[in-house]
Amino acid sequence: AMESRELFVLTYGALVAQLCKDYEKDEDVNTFLDRMGYGIGVRLIDDFLARSAVKKCRSYSETADMIAQVAFKMYLGVTPSVSCSNTAGNEFSLILDKNPLVDFVEELPAERASLCYCNLLCGVIRGALEMVHLAAEVTFLRDRLKGDAVTEIGITFLRKAEDRNELVTTT
Amino acid sequence: MGGYGGQWGAMGGNGGQCGAMGTPRGVSDPPILCPPPPQMTIHNLYIFDRAGTCLHYSEWHRRRQAGIPKEEEFKLMFGMLFSLRSFVGKMSPTDMRDGFVSFHTSKYRLHYYETPSGLRLVLNTDLSVSSAREALQHIYSNLFVELVVKNPLCPPRAPVQSELFRARLDAFVRGLPFFSPRPA
Numbered sequence: 001a002m003e004s005r006e007l008f009v010l011t012y013g014a015l016v017a018q019l020c021k022d023y024e025k026d027e028d029v030n031t032f033l034d035r036m037g038y039g040i041g042v043r044l045i046d047d048f049l050a051r052s053a054v055k056k057c058r059s060y061s062e063t064a065d066m067i068a069q070v071a072f073k074m075y076l077g078v079t080p081s082v083s084c085s086n087t088a089g090n091e092f093s094l095i096l097d098k099n100p101l102v103d104f105v106e107e108l109p110a111e112r113a114s115l116c117y118c119n120l121l122c123g124v125i126r127g128a129l130e131m132v133h134l135a136a137e138v139t140f141l142r143d144r145l146k147g148d149a150v151t152e153i154g155i156t157f158l159r160k161a162e163d164r165n166e167l168v169t170t171t
Numbered sequence: 172m173g174g175y176g177g178q179w180g181a182m183g184g185n186g187g188q189c190g191a192m193g194t195p196r197g198v199s200d201p202p203i204l205c206p207p208p209p210q211m212t213i214h215n216l217y218i219f220d221r222a223g224t225c226l227h228y229s230e231w232h233r234r235r236q237a238g239i240p241k242e243e244e245f246k247l248m249f250g251m252l253f254s255l256r257s258f259v260g261k262m263s264p265t266d267m268r269d270g271f272v273s274f275h276t277s278k279y280r281l282h283y284y285e286t287p288s289g290l291r292l293v294l295n296t297d298l299s300v301s302s303a304r305e306a307l308q309h310i311y312s313n314l315f316v317e318l319v320v321k322n323p324l325c326p327p328r329a330p331v332q333s334e335l336f337r338a339r340l341d342a343f344v345r346g347l348p349f350f351s352p353r354p355a
Contacts, residue, residue: 050312
């Protein structure tokens with residue numbers, strides 16, 4: 001698993017580098033990464049469900065824990081820490097202590113200061129959640145590559161129309 | 172996810188469970204001769220996505236058609252399952268766990284398995300099959316996810332064209348202990 005992970009990280013880096021060649025603006029690269037991630041996420045969810053055999057989560061908090069402790073572990077081999085960042089119970093932040101995707105990246109080049117290098121991850125999470133009837137906004141709130149102290153992904157669960165009676169929000 | 176073959180062998184279907192209940196056996200009791208397993212049959216399988224598109228349909232021993240075009244049959248099946256699922260949830264007298272799982276008539280049993288991602292698998296068997304949950308889980312995890320979801324050439328929400336999926340699914344179903352090779 002370790003060998004293929006290195007290949008994956010290098011491939012990801014090559015992908016981002018190519019996108020930087022294709023798009024001048026950082027925002028465009030970020031958008032494209034997110035879109036690609038979304039396409040991956042809508043399929044990855046079935047692989048995740050098949051391999052983890054987990055039951056439906058009953059709260060946003062359970063879902064956030066599932067993403068951090070099971071999904072991140074399964075696919076990237078790391079376990080970000082989870083915390084709820086608002087009293088309404090629908091905003092969460094995942095702090096990545098280690099992020100294998102940036103193993104070979106020291107810092108962003110000066111002309112790419114707004115690049116969200118790992119934005120693919122946001123799309124993946126968003127796409128996967130959508131497939132289990134959870135609409136969410138997922139963004140990088142802080143990024144070590146940009147000089148912040150930690151790398152932090154924010155997940156905001158939006159109200160969804162269907163299957164509301166199966167979800168209990170924790171306050 | 173391996174080792175399913177051994178698992179099925181050990182289970183052996185309902186017909187293999189002889190003398191399980193009842194009075195405890197003594198040392199001098201005569202050996203139990205298991206009756207031959209009743210004809211266990213698998214009739215057909217439907218796979219729907221969460222929007223109601225029938226992604227796949229296979230038949231093995233279906234003796235009677237519905238008498239309506241296939242498109243209508245799929246819509247009817249999906250609609251019925253959708254209603255049943257929400258009915259079961261609403262009217263359940265206790266806390267729900269898995270929700271709707273199966274129904275049976277005097278002739279066949281319909282088994283239902285739904286993933287959190289909304290994929291629905293429906294298997295019709297004869298009555299001797301009490302639960303097909305593990306088979307349906309296997310079809311989802313090891314066949315559908317591996318051969319369809321992960322295949323970049325298989326567009327999502329479209330009927331599955333993959334011949335490999337069809338062939339592997341057919342082989343798996345025919346290998347089930349409750350699949351009888353000749354139509355009863």
